[in-house]
Structures are given as structure tokens and as C-alpha cells.
Amino acid sequence: MNPTIESFAQLELSPQILEALAGIGYETPSPIQAACIPHLRAGHDLLGEAQTGTGKTAAFALPLLDRLDLSARKPQVLVLTPTRELAIQVAEAFQRYAKNLPGFHVLPIYGGQSMVVQLRQLSRGAHVVVGTPGRVMDHIERESLDLGSLKTLVLDEADEMLRMGFIDDVEWILDHVPAERQTALFSATMPDAIRRVAHRYLREPREVKIKTATTTVTTIRQRFCQIAVAHKLDALTRILEVEEEFDAAIVFVRTKTATVELAEKLEARGYAAAALNGDMTQQLRERVIEQLKGGGLDIVVATDVAARGLDVPRISHVINYDIPYDTEAYVHRIGRTGRAGRTGSAILFVAPREMRMLKVIERATRQPIEPLQLPSREAVADKRVAAFRQQVATVLESEDLDFFREVVAGMEDSHDADIHDIAAALAFLAQRERPLQLPRSAGPDIAAAQSAPRAERPARENRDAILERRRDFADGRLQRYRIEVGRNQQATPKDIVGAIANEAGIESRFIGQINLYEDYSTVELPGDLPHDVLDILRRVRVRQRQLNIRPLDHDEAQRDAARPRPGPGPRFGAKPAPRGEDAPRKPFAKPWDKPAGKPGGDRPHGGKPFHSDRRETQGTGFKPGKKKPHGDR
Incomplete structure (x- = not known):
């Protein structure tokens, strides 16, 4: 990364996008973002070589959002992805970054989704379309995807599209979009077939190659815990209770606000915790680090930027409370432990919808991340009882208890109580703030819910x-x-x-x-x-x-x-009647209806066959219909 690029503001992005990035928790551009955003904002074609999980979605989405004409609700950006899962992920990323852009609309299109629904959504217009090659070809052939206003075409994970047999489909699409366009191609590797595509379709491209720090040291034990967002705090405290060889931990979250909120919640549960974020003064930051080094703090809740360069020997655990957005951030995070030959433990919290990112991290680091079974209530109680017994044993061995024996003897006489009952009452008082028995809440035990086989879950x-x-x-x-x-x-x-x-x-x-x-x-x-x-x-x-x-x-x-239950709405495919009391009522129209005079005979979709059954995960060599002649670039 260019050392002079330390914030997204230096990349001259619009205030609306900068505000959205701050809300998400992005503070500093990743290397590929710092390298690609200026080229794409300037309108250059781009050839980018970078691994999945390095932040490349933001690298092309942010500058392209900055160049949209929001008043024209026509596709201005087309992104091709190899799988429907990635199409959805990229579309969601565009939506997050465009949070403050009024009227912005992004549409994912892919096989397996209702063609009728897609036709209706396309008829309403979208600024950005993200799709798999097969379904994009369908819509181009049917003329339901209007690319007359297209400014930029992005090929995401081009080598994966090659591996899956889509490269011919991609070239067909490239031949059927406007010649005057910006093209960006991203690939983790650059096989000859991809370079041929780049040479043919990209004009004087700027080349960006990012080498990612994807090696993690073998002294760090890496584990993940699949947990719902609502149960993260409970899961974290249980893990902190039972982890062996726990000394101190850094807990990573995405936003500055979250550092303060989580640190306060941990303090309320009896942990010595503090926040560490970019809004803190240097003096306060140094005080937190010194407290962590000296044992005054056991847990620091931090953002990526605030923890950069942090080296505290007693950090035994790194906990990714919020999953990082890219693999490089993950590697940097867990590198805060296991340093200088010491052993360490890294734990990653993963919500069900984030499992794909877990696989990306495993592929990039070339190391499996083992599943972590959450400790049960009983395991936590056993750990607390064991610690309590050890504290009592230490006091018995090291303290002068003569005065307290007299106090207990007086209680025994005055209350006619058994010595064991008195000891039990004293133990009850001693553990009141940290109960040895965890209360059973009305909700399910998250450890039991996590361990149940899928078929047994509700x-x-x-x-x-x-x-x-x-x-x-x-x-x-x-x-x-x-x-x-x-x-x-x-x-x-x-x-x-x-x-x-x-x-x-x-x-x-x-x-x-x-x-x-x-x-x-x-x-x-x-x-x-x-x-x-x-x-x-x-x-x-x-x-x-x-x-x-x-x-x-x-x-x-x-x-x-x-109130009476609302009745059923209009069936899918129904177009709303024109607004106004005097507007004429028309029968429901199907989205595939075309004006008279179009070819197609009796076919309801203009005589052109659907290809929604094209397999998006296999290269079958099947080509829909008859290809149109290839035009010059």
C-alpha cells in the first residue's frame, strides 16, 4: 500500500461514501483499495491480481459509485461473478457503501431465481447490475437488460469463471456490450487464457498486483465459533471463563463505538476491560497499553487501526468478535499473539451468514480453522467452583485466621448452627457477585443449541x-x-x-x-x-x-x-394501475409482454427461449440460441 494513503478521505471519495464507510467501520484503505481506487476514478481500464478476501470488492465498488449518475435509472455498472453467492455478496456490499446515496438501486441476477421477478425488477431500473454469466446472457438475448448507458464492466474472480467453464460466455458478453466503456478485470491468478482476454478487451490497462500477507505462525491455535449475533456476548464471557492458560486478550470489533460498548459490558460482568480506538488521545492510548502490560487490564477491545503495531508479551488470546472484512486484516489481528516463539490462541466468531468468509480465510492462510464447542453452563460452574476452592485453599495456607475462627465460633454458639451451615452461608456471601451456579434463563442454552445436529434443530x-x-x-x-x-x-x-x-x-x-x-x-x-x-x-x-x-x-x-387481516396482494407479475382517480384500469400485464410487432409468435416471452436452467457451477459448453455476430471492441 502506498504509505502516503492513510485514510479514504485522501482518495477523494464523496462525503456521502466516506460517511457510509465510517459507519461500517472502515478506517484505512487496504493495499488493493489504495492502489485501484485512483485508477478507476480516473476512468482507466484496470487489470488487478489479488486474492479473494483482500478487500477488492470495495476497491472497485467505491470509485464506481462515485461516478454514477443517480438521476438516470439505467444500468451504468455491470459486474460479472462466477457464482450466485458471490453475486449476492457483491450486491450487498454496493448497498452498504451507497447507504447515503438517495435513490440508488443495485440488482443481483442469477440462475435459480425466478425469471419473472427479475424481469419485473429490471423494468423498474437499476444503477448497478451484478450477475452470473449465464443469466446475464439470457437477459441480453431477450433485450430485457438495457446496456445502452453502460459505463463500466467488472469481471470479478475471472480465473474462477475460467475454471468453471464460463470464459466463452464472458467473451460473448464482452462482445455485446458498448465498445466505449471502462473495463476492470480482477483475478487471483493470471493464466494465459485470462491474459488473452485482458489483451483483447482492455485498453491500455493499469496493472495492480497485490501480494498479501497470508502466512500465520504455527504457534497460534486457530478456532472458530459459529454463533448468532445476539449470543456473542454470552459466548465471549463463557470462553473467557474456561479457557486454559488465559492471561490477557485483545477482542477485535469493527467500529469505534463498538469498542466502548463492549468494554463497558465486560466491565459490568466483572472483567478488567478497556476500549482502544482511533478517537482516543495518544496519552490515553499509552495508558491503556501500559495497564495491559502491567496487569491492570486483562482485556482490550480494539479496532484494527488502533491495535496496529501493538506488542504485549502477555497477550495469550486474540478474539475476533466481529469477523474481519478481508484476510489480510485477519492475519494482522491474530499476529498480536504467538509472537517471538510464544504460543497463542485465536478465536473467530462467525454468524451463520458469514461462513463463506471463514472458507475464504482458510484458503488464503492455507490453514484449517478448527471448530470450537462453546462451554455449557455446567462447565462454567465447574470452573468457578474449582477457582473458588483454590482461593480458599490459598487463604488456609497463607493467612492468620485466629480472629475469624473466634467470629465463627461466636456465630456457632449464638445461632446454635452447624459449622458446615455457617461455612456454606459464608461461601454464599463470598460468591454473590460472581455466582458459582449460573442462573438458567428462559431462553435456550446456547452451547446446547450450537452442538445439536442440524436435523435436530428447530x-x-x-x-x-x-x-x-x-x-x-x-x-x-x-x-x-x-x-x-x-x-x-x-x-x-x-x-x-x-x-x-x-x-x-x-x-x-x-x-x-x-x-x-x-x-x-x-x-x-x-x-x-x-x-x-x-x-x-x-x-x-x-x-x-x-x-x-x-x-x-x-x-x-x-x-x-x-384490524381485519390484509387480503392477498396482486399476484407476481402484476403491474400497478396508473395513479389517479380517473386513470383507466387495465388488465394485469405480465413482465414478459412485448409491444405488437415483435417476433416470437405465440411464445409469451417474445420467441426467445429461457436459459434459466443453465448450470452456474459447471462449464457444459452449452450456448443459448444463436450467437449474434461478434462486433469490434
Whole structure:
């Protein structure tokens, strides 16, 4: 990375994008971002060689977002990816970075998704389209993907598309998009076939090659824990309780705000913890580090930038509370332990939807990361009892207890109590702030839930089953909440249940009746949801809309319960009638309807065959229809 590039502001990105990056937690550009963003902002073609997980999505997304004309709702950027999973991931990244760009719309298109839905979404317009080669070819042939305003084409993971047999499809697409365009090609390796594509289709490209620091020392034991976001804090404290050879730890989070919040929560649970972030003065930062070195602190909650260069010999554990966005950050993080030949332990928290990033990290570091089984309540209790016994034994061996024996003897006489009962009462008082028996909460044991085989875990229930579980609001068990997504966003009860269950860790059996309205919905959830869970749910997105959940007051809830259930909306493919009272009513039109005079006979989609069954994971050599003549670049 260019040593002069220390912040995204130096890359001359717009204030809206810089604000979004700050909210995500990006502080310093990765090497590939610092190298690529200036070239792409200047309009140059680019040939980038970098491993997956180095931050290359932001390297092309950020400068291309900066160059969009948001007033023209036509595809201006087309990104080709080898798999549908990557297409979704790239589209979500664009959405995150464009959080503050009014009216921005990105659309992922891929095989296996309803063609009817894609046709409807394409007809509404999108600024960025992210897709797999097969489905993009389908839409180009059908003329449902209008690329007349295309400014930039990005080939992401080109070597993977070559390996999967898509390179001919990619070249076909390159021959059927506007010749006057910017092209960026990213690949982890540069085989001859990829270089031939680059030589033919890129004009005087700037070349960027990033060598990543992907080696991790063998003295570090690496483990991962798959856990829902809502259970992270509980999982962290359990691990800290039972870990062997624990001395001190750095806990990595993504944002400065999260360092303070998590440090405060750990302090409230009895841990000597402090935050370390870029907003702290140098004097305060040095004080935290000295306390960590001297034993005054056991846990530091830090961001990547704040912990850079930190070398404290007693750090035995590095815990990735938030998974890093790229592999290089992961390597730098866990390098804070296991230094100078010492052993160390690195633990990575992974939410279910982040498992792909775990695989990326394993491939990049060429080391397997072993699963970590969360300790049960019983294991934590056994550990506390063992520590308590050791403390008592140490006091018995090293302290003068004559005065206290007299106190106990006086209690024995005055209360006519057995000496064992008195000892038990004293033990109870001593452990009050740190109970030897963990209380059993109403919720499930997260360790048991984690260890259950997939087939035994509660299945997500369907919409009808959820609606059948109607419960009276007045009984106090469930409370109605309002969420800011509804039928106008094509939200379904399945979407809502899935988002709540996956992101907040609330089992579907604790989710009650869901009512969908035009611009919002109501859902019944437990009335005593912790603040942490509500905070997570406020930020969860369904159909690209934040839920912004809030509880309804009693009157609102009663009105909602009394309202008739909204009827079914228009079927998929229905176009809304024109606005206005006098607007003529037209029969529902299908998205594939074309104006009269188009070829196609009786076929409902203009005489052109669907190719939605093209396998996105195999190179079959199958080419849809008859190719159009290849035009010059």
C-alpha cells in the first residue's frame, strides 16, 4: 500500500461514501483499495491480481459509485461473478457503501431465481447490475437488460469463471456490450487464457498486483465459533471463563463505538476491560497499553487501526468478535499473539451468514480453522467452583485466621448452627457477585443449541404455522412490534421470520402473528427482549429496508389486533394501475409482454427461449440460441 494513503478521505471519495464507510467501520484503505481506487476514478481500464478476501470488492465498488449518475435509472455498472453467492455478496456490499446515496438501486441476477421477478425488477431500473454469466446472457438475448448507458464492466474472480467453464460466455458478453466503456478485470491468478482476454478487451490497462500477507505462525491455535449475533456476548464471557492458560486478550470489533460498548459490558460482568480506538488521545492510548502490560487490564477491545503495531508479551488470546472484512486484516489481528516463539490462541466468531468468509480465510492462510464447542453452563460452574476452592485453599495456607475462627465460633454458639451451615452461608456471601451456579434463563442454552445436529434443530416454520399461533396481547407473553417493511417492498412473513431468527437468534417458535400492510408490518415477539437484541433488530434489513423495530403501545397494539387481516396482494407479475382517480384500469400485464410487432409468435416471452436452467457451477459448453455476430471492441 502506498504509505502516503492513510485514510479514504485522501482518495477523494464523496462525503456521502466516506460517511457510509465510517459507519461500517472502515478506517484505512487496504493495499488493493489504495492502489485501484485512483485508477478507476480516473476512468482507466484496470487489470488487478489479488486474492479473494483482500478487500477488492470495495476497491472497485467505491470509485464506481462515485461516478454514477443517480438521476438516470439505467444500468451504468455491470459486474460479472462466477457464482450466485458471490453475486449476492457483491450486491450487498454496493448497498452498504451507497447507504447515503438517495435513490440508488443495485440488482443481483442469477440462475435459480425466478425469471419473472427479475424481469419485473429490471423494468423498474437499476444503477448497478451484478450477475452470473449465464443469466446475464439470457437477459441480453431477450433485450430485457438495457446496456445502452453502460459505463463500466467488472469481471470479478475471472480465473474462477475460467475454471468453471464460463470464459466463452464472458467473451460473448464482452462482445455485446458498448465498445466505449471502462473495463476492470480482477483475478487471483493470471493464466494465459485470462491474459488473452485482458489483451483483447482492455485498453491500455493499469496493472495492480497485490501480494498479501497470508502466512500465520504455527504457534497460534486457530478456532472458530459459529454463533448468532445476539449470543456473542454470552459466548465471549463463557470462553473467557474456561479457557486454559488465559492471561490477557485483545477482542477485535469493527467500529469505534463498538469498542466502548463492549468494554463497558465486560466491565459490568466483572472483567478488567478497556476500549482502544482511533478517537482516543495518544496519552490515553499509552495508558491503556501500559495497564495491559502491567496487569491492570486483562482485556482490550480494539479496532484494527488502533491495535496496529501493538506488542504485549502477555497477550495469550486474540478474539475476533466481529469477523474481519478481508484476510489480510485477519492475519494482522491474530499476529498480536504467538509472537517471538510464544504460543497463542485465536478465536473467530462467525454468524451463520458469514461462513463463506471463514472458507475464504482458510484458503488464503492455507490453514484449517478448527471448530470450537462453546462451554455449557455446567462447565462454567465447574470452573468457578474449582477457582473458588483454590482461593480458599490459598487463604488456609497463607493467612492468620485466629480472629475469624473466634467470629465463627461466636456465630456457632449464638445461632446454635452447624459449622458446615455457617461455612456454606459464608461461601454464599463470598460468591454473590460472581455466582458459582449460573442462573438458567428462559431462553435456550446456547452451547446446547450450537452442538445439536442440524436435523435436530428447530426448523423454521412456514407462514401458516406462524399465523396459527395467535396469542392474546394482554396475557403479557408476547408483545406487538412495528417494523418498517411491508407489502410495497415485496416482504413476506418468511422473509421476516428468517431475518429475526438468523440475525437475533430468536427461535421461530417465539415469533407470533405477523400482519403485513403497505409500508410497514407488525410482528409478535417476546415482550422482554433485551436491549442488545432490540438494537440488533433495528439494524437488520429485509428487502433492503432496515426494520427499525419499535414496540407498539397498548392502544396501538389493540387497534392492530382489531384490524381485519390484509387480503392477498396482486399476484407476481402484476403491474400497478396508473395513479389517479380517473386513470383507466387495465388488465394485469405480465413482465414478459412485448409491444405488437415483435417476433416470437405465440411464445409469451417474445420467441426467445429461457436459459434459466443453465448450470452456474459447471462449464457444459452449452450456448443459448444463436450467437449474434461478434462486433469490434
